[in-house]
Every structure is written in structure tokens, then in C-alpha cells.
Amino acid sequence: MNKYILKSVTVLSAAGLIFTVLAGCGKKPADENNYAVVGITQEPGIFDPHTVVAAGDEEIIYNIYEGLYKFDYEGNLNPCLATDVEISDDASVYTFTIRKGVKFHDGSDLDPIDVVYSLKRAAGLIDGQNGVALVSELDSVKDVEELSDGKVKVTLEEGNSEVMSYFTTGIIPEGYDNCQAAPVGTGPFKFDSYNPGQSVILVKNDKYWQKGLPYLDKVTFKVCADMDAGLTELSSGSIDIFPYLTSDRAAQLDTSRYNILSNGSNMVQVFALNNKVEPLNDVRVRKAINYAINRKDIISVTMDGNGVELVTAMSPAMGSYYDPSLNGTYDQDISKAKELMAEAGYENGFDITCTVTSSYLIHVNTAVELASELKAIGINMQIQQVDWATWLDTVYTGRDYETTVIALTSTYAPYDVLGRYQTSDGGNFINYSNSEVDELMAKIPLTTDVAERTELYHQVLAILTEDACSAYIQDPTTITAVSTRLEGYHVYPMYVQDMSTVKLVTN
Amino acid sequence: MQSKASYLIGKTVELILTLLVVSLLVFAAFSVIPGDTARVMLGPDATESQVELLRAELGLDKPLAARYLSWLLGLLTFNPGKSYAYNVSVSGLIAQRLPVTIGMSIIAMIMVILISYPLAVLSSRKPGRLGDQICSVIGHVLFAIPPYVASLLLILLTSSVFSLLTVGNYVSPSEDFFEYIGCLLLPSFAVALPKIAMSFKFLRSSIIEQKSADYVRTAKSHGMSDLKILIRHVLPNSNVSSITIISIILSDILGGSLIVEQVFNLPGLGRLLLSAISRRDFPLLSGIVFYLALVTVLLYFISDIAASFADPRIRLK
Numbered sequence: 001m002n003k004y005i006l007k008s009v010t011v012l013s014a015a016g017l018i019f020t021v022l023a024g025c026g027k028k029p030a031d032e033n034n035y036a037v038v039g040i041t042q043e044p045g046i047f048d049p050h051t052v053v054a055a056g057d058e059e060i061i062y063n064i065y066e067g068l069y070k071f072d073y074e075g076n077l078n079p080c081l082a083t084d085v086e087i088s089d090d091a092s093v094y095t096f097t098i099r100k101g102v103k104f105h106d107g108s109d110l111d112p113i114d115v116v117y118s119l120k121r122a123a124g125l126i127d128g129q130n131g132v133a134l135v136s137e138l139d140s141v142k143d144v145e146e147l148s149d150g151k152v153k154v155t156l157e158e159g160n161s162e163v164m165s166y167f168t169t170g171i172i173p174e175g176y177d178n179c180q181a182a183p184v185g186t187g188p189f190k191f192d193s194y195n196p197g198q199s200v201i202l203v204k205n206d207k208y209w210q211k212g213l214p215y216l217d218k219v220t221f222k223v224c225a226d227m228d229a230g231l232t233e234l235s236s237g238s239i240d241i242f243p244y245l246t247s248d249r250a251a252q253l254d255t256s257r258y259n260i261l262s263n264g265s266n267m268v269q270v271f272a273l274n275n276k277v278e279p280l281n282d283v284r285v286r287k288a289i290n291y292a293i294n295r296k297d298i299i300s301v302t303m304d305g306n307g308v309e310l311v312t313a314m315s316p317a318m319g320s321y322y323d324p325s326l327n328g329t330y331d332q333d334i335s336k337a338k339e340l341m342a343e344a345g346y347e348n349g350f351d352i353t354c355t356v357t358s359s360y361l362i363h364v365n366t367a368v369e370l371a372s373e374l375k376a377i378g379i380n381m382q383i384q385q386v387d388w389a390t391w392l393d394t395v396y397t398g399r400d401y402e403t404t405v406i407a408l409t410s411t412y413a414p415y416d417v418l419g420r421y422q423t424s425d426g427g428n429f430i431n432y433s434n435s436e437v438d439e440l441m442a443k444i445p446l447t448t449d450v451a452e453r454t455e456l457y458h459q460v461l462a463i464l465t466e467d468a469c470s471a472y473i474q475d476p477t478t479i480t481a482v483s484t485r486l487e488g489y490h491v492y493p494m495y496v497q498d499m500s501t502v503k504l505v506t507n
Numbered sequence: 508m509q510s511k512a513s514y515l516i517g518k519t520v521e522l523i524l525t526l527l528v529v530s531l532l533v534f535a536a537f538s539v540i541p542g543d544t545a546r547v548m549l550g551p552d553a554t555e556s557q558v559e560l561l562r563a564e565l566g567l568d569k570p571l572a573a574r575y576l577s578w579l580l581g582l583l584t585f586n587p588g589k590s591y592a593y594n595v596s597v598s599g600l601i602a603q604r605l606p607v608t609i610g611m612s613i614i615a616m617i618m619v620i621l622i623s624y625p626l627a628v629l630s631s632r633k634p635g636r637l638g639d640q641i642c643s644v645i646g647h648v649l650f651a652i653p654p655y656v657a658s659l660l661l662i663l664l665t666s667s668v669f670s671l672l673t674v675g676n677y678v679s680p681s682e683d684f685f686e687y688i689g690c691l692l693l694p695s696f697a698v699a700l701p702k703i704a705m706s707f708k709f710l711r712s713s714i715i716e717q718k719s720a721d722y723v724r725t726a727k728s729h730g731m732s733d734l735k736i737l738i739r740h741v742l743p744n745s746n747v748s749s750i751t752i753i754s755i756i757l758s759d760i761l762g763g764s765l766i767v768e769q770v771f772n773l774p775g776l777g778r779l780l781l782s783a784i785s786r787r788d789f790p791l792l793s794g795i796v797f798y799l800a801l802v803t804v805l806l807y808f809i810s811d812i813a814a815s816f817a818d819p820r821i822r823l824k
Binding site: 054197225 | 540541542543546547548549550551552553554555556557560561590592593594595600603604662769770771772774778779781782784785786787
């Protein structure tokens with residue numbers, strides 16, 4: 001009898017202990033704390049504003065560093081550390097007026113000499129850099145100097161009207177070279193700590209030059225293994241903001257606890273066709289593929305309809321640079337596609353492989369849908385999934401593939417979007433080559449008149465579309481879940497998590 | 508007959524050779540798979556010159572064989588080098604992640620012993636009875652569930668159906684020890700489940716076998732109680748042979764926890780390993796694999812030695 005009592009006491013106390021511990025692991029009070037946790041699925045790595053290239057890193061350091069100019073969430077380029085710019089008629093000299101009263105995170109004042117140092121460093125003009133530009137787009141900068149009136153003059157090797165959007169590159173204190181370990185900028189948040197594989201912590205910059213900003217005391221970028229792990233954390237409350245959701249996942253979220261925000265991503269999802277590989281080197285085959293696919297169906301399968309159909313290499317989100325007269329060029333037309341296939345000598349179709357990265361579900365799903373649609377014209381597409389590192393090495397750099405699906409990220413610089421279609425461009429992984437496009441692209445930076453430049457872009461787009469250099473699918477919508485305890489968050493059409501305007505909901 | 512010393516030396520040589528082969532395998536696998544660390548770090552938008560710059564900075568322009576040799580030399584001086592992607596020492600990174608993986612393994616092992624031993628003893632009291640049969644059937648089912656499936660089911664049950672606990676909110680032991688244990692309970696249980704079934708099955712049949720042995724009948728005829736026979740004779744006899752099973756289970760648990768960490772979003776060795784692979788971080792990957800191999804081989808090593816000391820007949824084989 002005694003034994004049984006002893007036994008049950010032990011069992012009960014053990015159970016009690018377990019439950020206490022379980023309860024201890026429960027939710028912490030969060031609402032009175034003025035912080036936000038952002039879930040990220042890419043491991044951060046580089047915090048130097050001039051060597052950073054990976055989108056995931058850019059999102060974080062957007063809050064630490066600021067450039068002379070800065071994009072907002074509507075895609076406008078606004079003055080930031082500069083208050084004004086004068087551009088010479090041939091677009092080869094840019095003279096910036098530097099904002100006064102701005103302090104770096106280390107307490108020092110922002111002076112023109114800091115701007116000169118930062119731009120020189122980005123352009124590779126500092127002694128010992130061997131002239132290799134850290135920000136490759138600023139490679140054409142010949143000299144940066146401080147004028148007697150405190151303005152900063154940037155001279156380019158030749159006129160380039162497209163360089164303006166790269167003056168968003170971060171400004172750091174003069175002589176500073178330790179940005180990787182201890183970032184110092186002028187942004188709304190200061191770098192606090194980086195815990196590899198776990199989180200990046202930023203704290204409020206009390207001396208931020210924009211009065212009243214930021215609202216939050218602390219922002220944590222927390223690394224999640226993948227989207228599902230992040231969603232689990234989101235639903236348990238340990239993450240407040242989670243970007244880049246797929247729409248099916250977003251639909252599962254409790255709308256009383258999260259606001260689902262979305263914006264165009266300004267990305268170009270492309271069914272890339274290697275122009276050097278048979279039978280894709282035949283323009284008739286590429287056109288047939290374009291006519292065979294139904295973009296609307298793909299968008300509804302992969303994004304639940306949350307995407308904009310693309311016919312060419314540029315998203316309509318680029319405004320006047322885009323040519324709306326191209327709309328509808330490749331509306332689905334199976335009989336036309338079959339005709340073109342027959343003309344090219346492939347009336348019985350052919351076998352082809354699509355090498356797609358398994359790291360992005362949307363591209364895998366797109367490839368699956370494409371494969372089923374291409375059957376209609378006899379193309380039998382095998383899907384081969386590879387990891388991101390392999391994709392970058394074999395497909396992107398090595399160009400050893402037949403077809404692939406990927407989204408090309410872009411800023412608001414149209415030259416960036418179309419630059420890769422030049423024959424010798426490093427990003428021309430589809431091996432497209434057309435001397436007309438090469439000539440037009442070389443002419444654009446030398447053209448200062450906006451209307452004229454826009455017309456040149458339209459010409460390039462028309463040629464790319466006529467050549468059916470690849471099949472363009474969609475500009476997928478970016479969906480972000482934000483906890484209802486926060487407000488003021490904006491989804492940017494580029495890789496940015498702007499935390500300066502985010503604040504607690506007051507009621 | 509072999510002496511204890513020569514047995515130990517033989518086993519130690521075996522241990523070193525195994526580790527060498529493991530590191531060679533990692534090296535071989537790495538030289539075959541495509542992918543470039545610098546390109547992965549910089550992404551597709553980086554230009555070739557930027558990638559080259561980083562490659563030179565990281566020392567990636569040297570051939571992999573040279574990097575492997577310098578890594579091996581570094582190991583001899585207990586310095587496994589610096590991770591490319593994180594730019595900090597590999598040993599520091601591993602040490603930082605150990606509380607999760609080791610904590611989970613220990614808790615899971617305790618769960619295995621605490622649950623499977625009493626169940627096996629109870630079930631083997633009257634084999635074939637309803638209770639025993641139910642235990643066996645459940646055991647078969649649990650044995651068949653891989654840890655990651657168990658993890659998903661557990662997350663679904665605890666966080667969505669009963670909303671008992673927060674998943675993925677990791678607390679480090681230095682912050683709050685009890686919360687740390689609490690956060691690891693569920694993932695540990697997911698890892699432990701199939702092992703509980705395995706240990707239960709093994710122990711149950713071992714006890715049943717021992718029970719029919721002659722010495723049990725002798726002890727009974729001497730008037731010893733069933734409980735005493737079980738504790739003094741049957742369990743020790745089944746235990747000696749289960750040292751090996753325990754070490755197998757421990758290394759399985761270590762492997763299982765690597766996957767379960769990923770599902771529960773815990774910052775352990777498993778996630779570090781995956782990130783090292785996907786970012787082609789050779790020093791980090793080989794460091795982790797070497798460490799895991801070391802732990803596994805050491806476990807077998809210790810269990811072999813322990814078993815040989817407990818039962819000298821093993822050394823003769």
C-alpha cells in the first residue's frame with residue numbers, strides 16, 4: 001500500500017515538474033515592450049554597405065546605413081544625406097549639397113569628407129584598392145572631391161544618366177574600414193550584435209536626423225530555417241513581421257492577429273531559355289513556347305492570382321520605361337504555337353530539361369505548371385531540382401543548362417533590368433545576343449534627355465519581345481504578415497525592410 | 508589472449524583511422540559537388556570581379572586539396588579554422604550550438620530509459636497478455652514513425668490543438684535554465700519516440716529470455732522474490748548486453764536531433780550543418796562532420812571498452 005502511495009507521489013510530482021516547465025516555456029508578455037522581431041529565411045552575412053550584394057543582407061543594413069539619396073516604398077528616389085543635386089548637361093558631373101546636422105552612430109558629425117571617402121571607397125579609388133570598384137555600378141566614377149563651399153563633386157569617366165540610383169550607396173565615416181564587424185552609419189538604427197545563424201539585433205539611434213523617427217527601441221532580425229519554421233514562430237508570437245509569404249500560407253493566418261500586406265515586387269520571373277542550346281536557338285521554337293503557355297493559369301497556381309502577367313523583360317511597375325503596347329503579344333494560342341513548331345521542324349515536339357532551384361517553391365511550382373502546359377505542343381519537359389549553390393554555379397555562372405525558372409531582382413534602375421541582355425554582360429545567362437540591342441544599350445547612358453532615353457528602352461524591349469529571348473511569366477506580389485500590435489510597416493517593391501516607420505499600435 | 512592494454516591501443520588506432528576516413532569522405536564529396544562559396548554569399552547580382560575579390564579574400568583561389576591539407580594540419584593543433592560564411596572560428600560556432608544538440612540528446616536518452624525500462628519490465632511480466640500486446644503494437648507503430656514526422660505531429664497537437672507551449676522560442680541555458688529544458692522537452696520527445704520503441708522491444712525480449720534461464724529458477728527455488736530476482740539478476744544480465752544498444756541509440760538520437768532541430772527551428776548543430784552545406788562553407792562543414800563523427804566513434808569506443816570490461820569474453824572474440 002505504502003509503495004503505491006510513494007509511487008503515485010513520485011509520478012505526480014514528476015508530472016507537476018514537467019507542467020511547470022512547460023508553462024515556463026509559454027508566451028512572454030510582449031505588448032508593453034517597444035520592439036519588433038522580423039523573421040528572415042536567409043542567413044545574414046555581410047554588413048559592409050559597399051561589398052553587400054545579397055538581397056537578404058541589404059534588407060537589414062537598409063536600417064543602418066543611408067546614402068545621398070534613398071528610395072521610398074513607392075519607388076521614388078528622394079534626397080537623404082544630400083539635400084540637392086546638380087547634374088551637368090552631359091550627365092558626367094554630379095554635384096551634391098550635403099545635409100547638415102547629421103551624426104554617425106559613433107557620435108561624429110557627417111562632413112563632406114566622409115561622403116568623399118565613402119564614394120571613393122565604393123568606386124575603388126582609395127589607395128590599395130587597385131581600382132576595383134566595390135559597388136560595380138560606380139566603376140565609372142573618375143573622381144570625387146569636396147568643393148570649397150562644402151558641396152561634393154562626382155566626376156564620371158563619361159556621361160551616364162543612369163548612375164543616380166547608385167548614389168543610394170551607404171555613407172560611412174572617413175577612414176573607417178571595419179563595417180563588417182562593427183557597422184557605423186547614419187541610419188535610424190544602430191548595429192548592436194550579430195549572432196551567427198540566429199539573429200541580428202539593431203537598437204534605436206537616438207540622434208537620428210529625422211526628428212521623431214524611429215519609434216521602436218529594438219529590432220531583431222531572427223533567422224528561421226525556412227518559411228514553415230517561420231510561420232510556426234509567427235503563430236506562437238515570437239516573430240512579429242514575416243515577409244515573402246506564399247499566398248496559400250498567408251491565407252492560413254489568423255487575420256485578427258496579423259495584417260496581411262502586399263505590394264508589387266518589381267521582380268521579373270522568367271522561364272529562361274538558353275539561346276545557345278538546340279532547339280532553343282531557333283526563334284520559332286522560343287516563340288512557340290511563348291504562345292503555348294498560359295500566364296494567368298501559372299499565376300493562379302503559384303501565387304493564387306497575386307501576380308502581374310509579364311510579356312517581356314520588364315515589369316509594368318517600372319512606369320514609363322515599360323511599353324504597354326507590348327501587352328498581349330504572347331497571349332496563349334496553341335494552334336499558332338503548333339504551326340511555329342512545325343515550321344521549325346519539330347512537329348513531334350522534343351525533350352528538354354528544366355533545372356530549377358529547390359530553394360524557391362514558387363519557381364519549382366511554376367516549372368511543374370509549365371511542364372504540363374508545354375505537353376500541348378509536344379514538348380516533354382523534365383524537371384531537375386538542384387540546391388541554390390549548384391544553381392548559381394552551373395546555371396547562372398556556368399550557363400550549362402537548357403531551361404530554368406528564376407526571378408530576376410531589380411532596383412528601380414531600368415538599365416539594371418535590361419543590361420543583362422547585352423552580349424558580353426556577366427548576367428546574360430540566357431546567352432542572348434543581338435547587335436542591335438548592344439548598340440542601343442551602349443547609347444542609353446550617353447543620352448541625357450529623359451524622353452529620348454525612354455524611347456530607347458522601348459526599342460530594346462520591342463526587340464527582346466520580337467526575339468522571344470525567353471518566356472516571361474509574372475511579377476509576383478510580395479506578401480508580408482505583420483502582427484496587429486504593430487503599424488506603419490510598408491512593403492517595398494525591392495529588398496528592403498524599413499523599420500523606421502514601424503510603431504506599436506496605441507489604443 | 509589479448510591484454511587490456513593492447514586491446515585499448517588497437518581500438519584507439521581504429522578510432523583515428525575512422526576519423527581520417529570520415530574527413531577524407533567529406534573532402535571527396537566536397538570536391539565533387541558544384542557550387543562556389545563566394546558566389547553563394549554574394550548572390551546572382553554580383554559581378555564576376557566582385558566574386559573574384561571575395562574569393563581571394565577568403566583564400567578560395569587555392570585548390571581544394573591544399574585547403575584540405577591545411578585544415579588537417581590545423582586539426583592537429585586543435586584549430587579547425589575559420590568559417591567562410593560567418594567569418595568566425597569553427598570551434599566557437601560549434602560550441603555555441605552544442606547546448607541545443609547535447610541538451611536534446613541527453614533529455615531524449617533519459618526519456619528513453621525512463622519510459623522503455625519500466626514498460627519492458629511490466630510487459631515482460633506476463634508476455635502475451637493484453638497489456639503486453641498493446642505495448643508491442645504501439646511500439647511497432649512508434650518504431651515506424653521517423654522523428655521529423657513525429658515532430659510535425661507533436662507541434663500540431665501541442666501548439667495548434669491544445670496551445671500548451673510555444674514552439675521554436677529557444678531560450679539559452681545561461682538565460683534561464685528551466686525554460687531552456689522546457690523548450691527542449693518536446694523536440695527531445697520527438698527524437699526519443701522511435702528509440703523508446705526500439706529499446707522497449709530489445710529489453711522486453713532480453714528480459715523474457717533471461718527469465719527462462721536456469722539461474723532464475725535456482726534463485727526462485729532459494730525463495731527470492733520476483734522483484735529481487737529482476738533487479739539483482741535479470742536486469743544486470745540484460746543490461747550488460749544492452750550497453751551496445753544504448754550507444755547505438757545515443758548516436759541515432761544525435762543524428763535524429765539534427766533533423767528535429769530544423770523542424771522546431773532550434774539553433775543547434777543540425778541547422779549549422781545545413782547552412783554550411785548550402786553555403787558551401789568547407790571549413791565549417793568538415794568541422795561539424797568531424798565533430799559528429801568523433802562523438803559517434805567515441806561513443807562506440809567507450810561502449811566497446813565498457814562492455815569488454817563488464818564481460819571479458821568480448822575481448823576474446
